[in-house]
Amino acid sequence: MKLRSSEWFENDNAELRFQHRTAMRAMGHDPNSFVGKPIIGIFNALNDFNSCNAPHKELVEYVKRGVLLAGGYPIEMNTISTPADFMKPSDLPYRNLLSMDVEESVRSQPIDGVVLLCECDKSVPGQLMGAASCDLPTLQLAAGHRSSGSFRGRTVNYGTDLWKYSDDYKAGLLTEEEWQELEKSISCSLGGCPVMGTASTMKSMSEMLGMMLPGTSSIPATDARRKLAAEHTGKRIVEMVREELTPSKLMTEAAFRNTIRLLAAIGGSTNAAIHLTAIAGRLGIDIPLQRYDDLSREVPLIVNLQPSGTHSMDDFHKAGGLRRVIHNLLPQLETDCLGATGETIGRIYGGDLYAAYEDDVIGTLAEPFKRRSGLAVLRGNLAPNGAVVKPSALSPDLMRHRGKAVVFEDYEDMLARIDTDELEADASSVLVLKHCGPVAMGMPEWGSIPIPAKLLRQGVRDMVRISDGRMSGTSYGAVILHVSPEAAVGGPLAVVRDGDWIEVDMEAGTLHLDLDENELANRLAAWRRPASRHKRGYPRLFAEHAQQAHEGCDLDVLRPANKEEAAFVPPIVGRG
Numbered sequence: 001m002k003l004r005s006s007e008w009f010e011n012d013n014a015e016l017r018f019q020h021r022t023a024m025r026a027m028g029h030d031p032n033s034f035v036g037k038p039i040i041g042i043f044n045a046l047n048d049f050n051s052c053n054a055p056h057k058e059l060v061e062y063v064k065r066g067v068l069l070a071g072g073y074p075i076e077m078n079t080i081s082t083p084a085d086f087m088k089p090s091d092l093p094y095r096n097l098l099s100m101d102v103e104e105s106v107r108s109q110p111i112d113g114v115v116l117l118c119e120c121d122k123s124v125p126g127q128l129m130g131a132a133s134c135d136l137p138t139l140q141l142a143a144g145h146r147s148s149g150s151f152r153g154r155t156v157n158y159g160t161d162l163w164k165y166s167d168d169y170k171a172g173l174l175t176e177e178e179w180q181e182l183e184k185s186i187s188c189s190l191g192g193c194p195v196m197g198t199a200s201t202m203k204s205m206s207e208m209l210g211m212m213l214p215g216t217s218s219i220p221a222t223d224a225r226r227k228l229a230a231e232h233t234g235k236r237i238v239e240m241v242r243e244e245l246t247p248s249k250l251m252t253e254a255a256f257r258n259t260i261r262l263l264a265a266i267g268g269s270t271n272a273a274i275h276l277t278a279i280a281g282r283l284g285i286d287i288p289l290q291r292y293d294d295l296s297r298e299v300p301l302i303v304n305l306q307p308s309g310t311h312s313m314d315d316f317h318k319a320g321g322l323r324r325v326i327h328n329l330l331p332q333l334e335t336d337c338l339g340a341t342g343e344t345i346g347r348i349y350g351g352d353l354y355a356a357y358e359d360d361v362i363g364t365l366a367e368p369f370k371r372r373s374g375l376a377v378l379r380g381n382l383a384p385n386g387a388v389v390k391p392s393a394l395s396p397d398l399m400r401h402r403g404k405a406v407v408f409e410d411y412e413d414m415l416a417r418i419d420t421d422e423l424e425a426d427a428s429s430v431l432v433l434k435h436c437g438p439v440a441m442g443m444p445e446w447g448s449i450p451i452p453a454k455l456l457r458q459g460v461r462d463m464v465r466i467s468d469g470r471m472s473g474t475s476y477g478a479v480i481l482h483v484s485p486e487a488a489v490g491g492p493l494a495v496v497r498d499g500d501w502i503e504v505d506m507e508a509g510t511l512h513l514d515l516d517e518n519e520l521a522n523r524l525a526a527w528r529r530p531a532s533r534h535k536r537g538y539p540r541l542f543a544e545h546a547q548q549a550h551e552g553c554d555l556d557v558l559r560p561a562n563k564e565e566a567a568f569v570p571p572i573v574g575r576g
Contacts, residue, residue, distance in 0.1 A: 001242060004136070005039040007573045008110035016573065020110070034073035038241040040234070041111035042067075042076045043102055045123045050083035052120035052199065054190045055143040055221045059230040063115055063141060066234020072113070072241070074234065077105060082122040084472075089411075090444035092470065093542040095122035095129070095275075096555050099282075102130030108571050111136065113241040115233060119143035119192045121473070124202035125275035128211060128251075129554070132282035135248050135568045137240035139340060140212045141233045142203045144221030145313040146191030152178070156186045157313075159193035159474025160306040163448070170419070171456035191221030194313040195306040198473030201268035202275060204322050208259045209279075210250030210339045214348050218321035220314060236340065245342055248283055248566075254334040256280050258345070260292055264299040264374030265329050266322075267308030267392045269473025270481055273375055278552030284563030289377050289386040289550040293509060296374020299332055301392045302363040307476035308392040309369060311361050319361035323349060328364045378480060378504065378511040381520060382466070382492050385484035385550045391506055393476040395462040399506045401478070402514075403430040403464060407498050410435040411446050419453035427460045430502045434493055435530070436469035437486025438546040438553045442539065447471040447481040464504060466511075468493055468549070480504065480511065482549035488530065489548075495523035 008020045009031065021031045042063055046053040064074040079101040082091045106114060114134070116127040119142050131138040149156045156165075165182055168174045174182075192199035203217040213236060216229040256276060263272050277287045303325060305311050326333070326349040335346030363369045370392055378387045391399065406425045408414035414433055417423050425431070436446045448471035451460055464478045468486035471479050485491030492513060496502075501514035513520065534540040545555040552559075560566040 001244065003038060004112050005110035009035045011573065038072040038112040038238050039110055040067045040072045040074050040113045040115060040237055041106060042074055042115045042117065043079050044076060044117045045079045045081045045098065047081040049086050050081045050120055051190050052192045053081060053123060053143050056117040059141065059143065059227065060117060062227045062230035063234040066231035067238055070235040070238035072238035082120055082126065084121045090442035091122050092553060093442040093539065095126040096558065097538060098123065098126035099129035102127055103133045106134045106136060113237045114138040115237050116140045119199055121198040124199065124206060125279060128206060128279045129282050131247050132251060132279055135246045137237060137245055138211065138247055139233050139237045140206050141230055142212065142217060144191045144219050144223065144226045145194045145200060146187065146221055147189040148194050148312045148314055149186040149188050151182050151185050155312065157194045157306055158187040159197050159472065160195045160476065162186060163475055167451060167456055167461065170453050189222060193474050195474050196267055196303065198269040198271045200313055201263065201266065201272050201473055204262060204266055204268065205259045205272060205276060207322055208262045208326065209255050211247065213340050215321065215323045218313065218317050220317055243342060250338055251283060252337060253285050255337045256285060256287060257295060258333045258337055260295040261299045261332050262326065262329060264296040265301065265325060266303045267301050267305065267373055270375060270388050270390050271470055271473050273388055274549060274553050278554040281552050281554055281559045282566065284560050284566040292375045293377035299374060300365065300368035301370040301373030302328060302365065302368045304361050304369040307474055315361050319359050320357055324357060324362050328362065331365060376506050376509060378509050380510045380512040382511045382513040383483045385548060387480050387483040387511055389480045389506055394478040398462060398464055398478040401464050402501060402503045403428045405430050405432045405496050405498060405500045405502050407432045407496055408434065414449060418450055421454050423452050425452050425455065427455060427463065429463065431463060431465045432496050433467035433469065434487040436467055437488055438549065439486060439543050440488035442542060443470050443549065443553060445470045445472045448475040448477060448479050484548045484550045486548065490524065490527055490529060492520065492524065494527055
């Protein structure tokens with residue numbers, strides 16, 4: 001096996017060898033220590049705003065130790081970070097920028113294998129997109145989820161409980177003093193959200209794709225086993241370089257089908273539909289939106305976690321975590337797919353290890369938590385290219401609904417009117433939010449439109465809501481998302497008006513604007529595209545090149561036309 005790094009350090013050109021080796025010496029790296037060994041680039045996506053990824057300040061040292069013990073040579077590198085709590089208006093565009101950061105750093109430098117340190121929502125898929133484009137041996141290591149908090153004697157979890165208590169606060173059921181106390185107690189450790197939000201979902205997807213070591217995706221950030229996982233990741237990536245086990249051999253079409261089935265079983269985030277489609281697209285693999293619905297309908301919800309259930313990620317880990325879920329799901333999976341160890345998932349997750357487990361956290365195919373799970377894909381004249389909803393997280397009485405639209409033209413309009421007593425809305429209304437799609441605003445998590453304050457005071461806790469945006473994976477409710485095409489490019493959502501009747505049938509998969517065909521055609525013909533808010537820089541680049549939600553919201557220039565064009569292009573190693 002010829003190492004890629006040898007092009008830099010063992011080149012036949014003496015001048016090039018000299019230039020590259022002396023540059024390493026300047027950093028304190030003796031060529032006798034690394035030449036001829038697999039050089040492992042460890043990409044650390046953290047900054048001091050990102051509490052989710054912060055454990056990697058310590059964990060990276062355990063990865064380095066593992067690399068050294070296995071005979072490799074570790075080089076730590078940094079990428080941009082994507083702290084979801086802080087990046088406004090949306091962190092989604094920076095998923096693509098992070099993927100470019102990873103891809104181009106790997107492409108242009110002497111790296112043989114890659115370890116990606118992740119946790120917060122967009123770092124997991126962004127890194128996987130970059131890894132797919134590079135196709136060098138790669139593993140991810142998550143920082144782990146944070147601990148649950150305690151509020152007035154009750155366990156609370158950052159994310160899902162924030163939205164629930166926020167509604168209580170707006171309804172006057174929580175005092176200002178209690179609200180401030182909750183702020184201090186809901187998030188008391190480093191790590192990702194301790195529920196099945198987007199971070200936990202995408203870590204699970206990564207393990208199922210063979211890009212994370214088995215059993216490591218659901219270890220808490222505070223558990224010592226997280227450090228051991230880091231060391232084992234460092235050891236394993238060196239082996240993968242020698243085995244030439246690359247992402248394209250792990251992230252196959254069958255592996256993506258398995259991830260969609262797993263997504264249903266765990267009640268995972270709606271954001272996964274965008275992320276998995278984008279990751280697969282980098283490999284030249286197309287995932288039609290309908291496939292999420294088709295594969296989900298075969299799989300029940302077997303995990304009782306917030307936001308679809310009641311438990312936390314700590315409970316999930318104690319109950320056996322993702323290994324137990326995949327074990328229970330094996331009859332529905334294509335078991336000849338490979339995991340990160342190089343073995344088949346049938347071998348990795350088989351056996352009788354979990355036969356004695358009995359709890360209400362992780363069920364089985366025969367005795368699931370809920371029969372209906374996964375993502376339902378809705379289509380109709382309001383969403384010609386589709387929209388998604390999460391049936392396991394909505395009120396059952398809203399599975400079929402007909403109501404009058406209450407329309408917000410944009411997010412500012414919604415904020416200005418949603419809590420006014422003058423808003424003409426009741427519990428049967430359908431709240432519609434426009435212009436928060438990928439081209440308009442980078443597709444922020446605005447889709448979970450707040451319940452109007454006056455209805456919260458009446459006890460209303462769920463309503464049908466429709467938008468071309470996303471929602472946090474920790475959110476819940478009858479929220480229809482990712483409407484495609486978005487309003488900003490002339491999708492039918494752009495011409496919905498107050499008082500229009502909208503019908504939705506989650507089970508049948510329909511989303512219908514009850515308008516005469518001629519009236520809808522006339523409205524669309526009269527529509528004029530609004531001026532873009534994005535005048536320069538990366539936001540403008542994203543708006544001009546972003547694909548629609550059903551395509552994964554990647555940049556069109558980053559997605560190959562087919563599998564052949566997905567091949568990694570090595571750099572020309574010459575004088576710097």
